[in-house]
């Protein structure tokens with residue numbers, strides 16, 4: 001996407017968040033303070049009227065603290081700078097596009113949560129997007145009729161997607177995830193869980209696309 005010549009790419013090491021002392025919020029606050037100091041150094045290194053950009057996964061509005069940290073760098077360093085936000089494609093949009101699905105059921109809300117919270121609270125909403133899930137919390141959900149739409153490395157050449165009834169595909173997704181993680185050395189994945197009955201009721205006869213000459217859908221017994 002970079003079209004201008006003479007663009008310099010600057011990498012920096014993100015400090016490790018220390019989890020030993022204090023609460024989660026305290027540890028994040030301290031960690032953000034350390035990153036803000038680094039942001040301040042990077043911004044100070046620009047020429048007086050120079051421009052820089054921070055590259056962010058997806059869109060900075062979703063489970064990302066780049067904007068918070070830039071504001072903190074401004075407050076704590078006293079540096080004078082302006083910035084704008086270029087909207088990105090979130091992993092939610094990439095997931096929905098790859099599965100060719102809308103995220104919400106008609107007229108229903110969508111919950112966006114983390115794997116840790118899903119494991120703690122269980123599946124509550126009709127449509128639940130789960131991000132930052134290192135523990136594969138979907139496998140602990142006791143609702144085999146729920147539907148899962150899963151994707152990893154979305155938008156890259158390594159993208160993998162799977163979908164189906166949770167009871168049918170949970171084990172396959174777990175195996176795929178652990179194999180891919182081992183092969184690449186890292187993984188980023190996200191999924192949508194939908195509660196079964198609401199989904200079927202609303203999807204009705206449009207649930208499965210039918211080949212032109214077949215009269216009924218084998219999966220949902222509807223024409």
Ligand SMILES: C[S@@+](CC[C@H](N)C(=O)[O-])C[C@H]1O[C@@H](n2cnc3c(N)ncnc32)[C@H](O)[C@@H]1O
Pocket residue numbers: 057058059060061062063064089090091092130131132133151152153154155156188189190
């Ligand atoms: C720190 S959050 C960043 C979210 C990002 N700002 C967004 O708009 O999607 C990281 C989490 O986002 C999800 N994620 C981000 N990029 C992804 C991708 N390309 N494929 C699958 N999941 C992704 C994963 O759930 C990952 O654990």
